[in-house]
Amino acid sequence: MNGYRIAVIPGDGIGGEVTAPTVDVLRHLADLAGFEIAFDQLDWSCARYQETGAMMPADGLDQIREHDAILLGAVGWPGVPDHVSLWGLLIPIRRRFQQYVNLRPISVMPGLPGPLSAPGEVDFVVVRENVEGEYSEIGGRFASGTPQEMAVQEAVFTRAGVTRVVDYAFDLASTRRGHVTSATKSNGIVHTMPFWDEIVRERAERHPRVEWRQEHIDALAAKLVLQPSSFDVIVGSNLFGDILSDLAAAVAGSIGIAPSANLNPEGEFPSMFEPVHGSAPDIAGKGIANPIGALWSASMMLDHLGEKDSAAALLGAIRTTLAAAEVRTPDLGGTATTTDFAAAVQEAISL
Ligand code: ATP
Ligand code: MG
Numbered sequence: 001m002n003g004y005r006i007a008v009i010p011g012d013g014i015g016g017e018v019t020a021p022t023v024d025v026l027r028h029l030a031d032l033a034g035f036e037i038a039f040d041q042l043d044w045s046c047a048r049y050q051e052t053g054a055m056m057p058a059d060g061l062d063q064i065r066e067h068d069a070i071l072l073g074a075v076g077w078p079g080v081p082d083h084v085s086l087w088g089l090l091i092p093i094r095r096r097f098q099q100y101v102n103l104r105p106i107s108v109m110p111g112l113p114g115p116l117s118a119p120g121e122v123d124f125v126v127v128r129e130n131v132e133g134e135y136s137e138i139g140g141r142f143a144s145g146t147p148q149e150m151a152v153q154e155a156v157f158t159r160a161g162v163t164r165v166v167d168y169a170f171d172l173a174s175t176r177r178g179h180v181t182s183a184t185k186s187n188g189i190v191h192t193m194p195f196w197d198e199i200v201r202e203r204a205e206r207h208p209r210v211e212w213r214q215e216h217i218d219a220l221a222a223k224l225v226l227q228p229s230s231f232d233v234i235v236g237s238n239l240f241g242d243i244l245s246d247l248a249a250a251v252a253g254s255i256g257i258a259p260s261a262n263l264n265p266e267g268e269f270p271s272m273f274e275p276v277h278g279s280a281p282d283i284a285g286k287g288i289a290n291p292i293g294a295l296w297s298a299s300m301m302l303d304h305l306g307e308k309d310s311a312a313a314l315l316g317a318i319r320t321t322l323a324a325a326e327v328r329t330p331d332l333g334g335t336a337t338t339t340d341f342a343a344a345v346q347e348a349i350s351l
Contacts, residue, residue, distance in 0.1 A: 003036035004305055007064040007270070008071045009089075012046045013279025014289035014338075015073020021342030022071065022294045025314065025349075029302070032351045033310045040067070046077035046085055046279075055088035061096050065269060069301050072274035073294065078281055095131055097269035099262035100161065101168050102128035103300070104245040104276065106228075109292075110323035112253040112332065124231035125176070126248055127169040128241020130262060132161045133192075135238045157192045157237070162199045168265055169235035170207040176232055180204070180212040183220050183236035183244060196237065221247060249276050256290030256331045259297040261304065271304055273297040287337045290329040292318055295345060309351060317348035 008023060010016035023039055030037040042064070044056035055075070057063070064070060070093065075085045093099070108122040138154040166182075173180045182200045186193035197214060204212045215223070217240050223230065224244065228251050236244055249258035258276035275293025283289060295318055303311035321327060327344040328334025336344075 001034060001036055002305075002307070003038070004068040005038050005040065005066075006069050006071055006301075007042060007067040008039050009042050009044050009073065009075075011044070011073040011075040011279065012077045013074060013281050013284035014277075015045075015075065015279055017073075017284070017287060017289050017338050018275060018291040018294035019071060019073040021291055021339050022298050025295060025342055025346050026298055026302075028346050029307075029310045029314060029349065029351070032349065033307065033313075035307060035310075039071075040064075044089055045075055046080040049080055049084060049088065050077075055085060061092060065097070067270045068305060070270050070272040071294075071298065071301060072272055074275065074277060074279040076279045093272055094262050097272070098131070098264045098266075099269070099271055100129065100131045101165055101261075101263040101265060102130040102241060102245070103261040103263055104128070104248065105259065105296075105300070106248040106252045108228075108252055109257060110319055111325050112257070112322065121229035122251070124228070124248070125172065125233050126241060126245045127165065127172065127233060127235045128245055129161065129165045129236070129238045130241075131238075132156050132158060133238035155192050155237075155239075157195055159195075159199065162196055163203060164265075166200050166203045166235055167206075168263075169233050170203060170210050170212075173210045173212075173233040174207060178210050179232035180210055181220065181231055181234045182212065182214040183217050183234060183240040184214045185217050185240075187216060192237075200235075217243075220244070224248060224251060245276070254290065254331055255293075256329070257292040257296065259293050259300055261297065261300045263304065271301075273301040273304075287339065288330050289338050290331050291338050291342050291345075292322075295342065313349050313351045314345075317345045317350075320348045321345050 010019045049055045104126045106124050134155040136156045139152040141151050143149050169180050184193050184197050186197050255277045260276050262272040264271050299311045299314040321344045327336045329336050
């Protein structure tokens with residue numbers, strides 16, 4: 001029997017409210033499908049930071065490096081600066097565990113009130129480079145207090161780093177509808193972006209069955225809103241991928257449903273799965289958070305672990321429950337609680 005050990009980091013605010021029922025649903029699926037799954041709950045969070053001065057223990061990463069995957073709720077809380085939760089938890093996990101692919105599937109779910117007029121046809125994935133590029137610490141402020149004051153921020157793109165994420169995008173496209181769109185801006189950014197384009201072109205030659213095109217990020221952003229059904233896999237740098245993923249989540253209708261995966265595709269280190277939304281202090285403690293983002297992320301986790309049937313069954317149950325439109329959380333116009341919705345999904349699972 002396959003067995004998995006999952007590190008669960010509920011985090012702050014609604015993070016715990018959406019991960020708890022997600023763990024229940026995963027246990028239920030394991031029973032149905034016949035695999036073993038064990039969870040270790042970790043209190044790493046802004047609440048922990050406020051008590052102890054650290055988001056996680058000093059040896060935190062060593063504690064979870066042997067786990068099969070990490071399930072995260074949300075971290076962040078008013079009064080704790082974003083850079084503390086980012087650099088004290090999320091970025092160290094992404095970097096140490098070489099989670100160089102950030103994957104965000106976008107699909108317009110049945111019957112959701114999204115801003116788009118063409119539901120059902122929108123089904124694409126944003127592949128974001130997750131460890132290098134524009135988000136670097138290289139640079140600085142110079143000549144402060146003088147009229148020549150300036151700030152310099154270096155972007156670092158490595159051949160190995162670009163190649164592996166672009167290859168991931170092409171491989172993924174070959175399992176889907178066979179099309180890659182590369183986000184670029186080589187008409188304005190004259191060193192790193194032509195380098196990115198050159199590597200994309202080279203890797204494309206190795207995937208002759210996958211079609212591809214490149215688009216400037218500005219035009220691509222517009223097209224994502226106007227013709228979202230024309231995309232299959234979109235690959236972008238750390239900054240471009242970040243922007244496109246949030247835009248894409250909005251296109252899909254609600255931030256509460258968007259999932260994400262931070263992948264170490266080789267499986268040398270654990271990958272991390274988390275809903276796109278934050279800790280939502282405005283609704284925290286009320287039990288009304290939409291758990292779809294967390295549940296869908298759990299489906300991506302099962303897929304990554306190789307439990308493909310269970311992954312598909314969970315995603316199918318989410319769709320069925322939404323389509324029935326009887327049980328919905330308030331963000332989607334309903335009156336159901338987080339646990340009501342998760343229970344309805346659990347009931348709809350058929351394997
Ligand atoms: P972060 O900085 O961590 O991204 P944020 O403050 O930008 O956090 P969220 O915490 O995601 O964003 O909250 C944005 C809005 O979306 C809030 O009004 C929140 O209540 C709502 N929201 C977020 N997640 C959910 C959810 N799962 N269900 C319902 N509403 C949600
Ligand atoms: Mg935010």
